[in-house]
Amino acid sequence: QSALTQPPSASGSLGQSVTISCTGTSSDVGYYNYVSWYQQHPGKAPKLMIYEVDKRPSGVPDRFSGSKSGNTASLTVSGLQAEDEADYYCSSYAGRNKGVFGTGTKVTVL
Amino acid sequence: QLQLQESGPGLVKPSETLSLTCTVSGGSISSSNYFWVWIRQPPGKGLEWIGSIYYSGNTYYNPSLKSRVTISVDTSKNQFSLKLSSVTAADTAVYYCAREHIDYWFDPWGQGTLVTVSS
Numbered sequence: 001q002s003a004l005t006q007p008p009s010a011s012g013s014l015g016q017s018v019t020i021s022c023t024g025t026s027s028d029v030g031y032y033n034y035v036s037w038y039q040q041h042p043g044k045a046p047k048l049m050i051y052e053v054d055k056r057p058s059g060v061p062d063r064f065s066g067s068k069s070g071n072t073a074s075l076t077v078s079g080l081q082a083e084d085e086a087d088y089y090c091s092s093y094a095g096r097n098k099g100v101f102g103t104g105t106k107v108t109v110l
Numbered sequence: 111q112l113q114l115q116e117s118g119p120g121l122v123k124p125s126e127t128l129s130l131t132c133t134v135s136g137g138s139i140s141s142s143n144y145f146w147v148w149i150r151q152p153p154g155k156g157l158e159w160i161g162s163i164y165y166s167g168n169t170y171y172n173p174s175l176k177s178r179v180t181i182s183v184d185t186s187k188n189q190f191s192l193k194l195s196s197v198t199a200a201d202t203a204v205y206y207c208a209r210e211h212i213d214y215w216f217d218p219w220g221q222g223t224l225v226t227v228s229s
Contacts, residue, residue, distance in 0.1 A: 036215035053216035093214035
């Protein structure tokens with residue numbers, strides 16, 4: 001199972017928006033609505049930000065939103081804040097023993 | 111709230127077996143709708159799903175690691191464990207345990223533990 005493809009980096013100014021893509025195949029992202037997104041600050045464990053494509057866990061700001069079209073899922077962070085600077089990973093179900101993560105995107109807040 | 115904590119040696123010799131335990135507190139490991147998972151992250155690299163276990167003992171492994179991985183659960187201690195055999199330097203990573211929902215999302219995560227494979 002190959003890793004999902006994400007851009008290595010993305011950036012946006014304070015208060016602006018940034019969108020990160022996550023491209024898979026018709027066997028994972030395109031087939032299942034089980035895409036999730038994780039935020040990871042340096043030296044910290046990943047934190048769930050979005051699950052099942054577009055659902056936000058309690059406590060996650062509504063500035064974070066998810067969507068999917070075909071084989072590509074997206075995470076949008078609106079109203080960028082300094083604390084949003086982190087690495088972001090997507091993940092998709094592809095079968096009980098075939099889960100896969102994305103390659104990761106480093107978001108920089110300018 | 112549910113918390114997970116990894117424990118085990120931080121240094122393992124090449125060809126030996128890496129062994130880690132994850133202790134779950136604030137909730138039962140015997141919950142339905144959840145699996146218990148190991149995920150690793152080599153230094154400076156991305157995340158890799160290693161495998162997961164249901165409280166009944168059913169296991170699911172990453173095909174690329176399946177021949178070397180064993181995950182077990184001890185419901186009496188609210189713990190689950192990872193064994194990875196015949197390790198090499200490529201297995202050096204931060205190892206995380208986490209709770210995996212049946213719809214394949216991971217929350218919460220343990221803080222992670224760095225395991226270095228070196229003689």
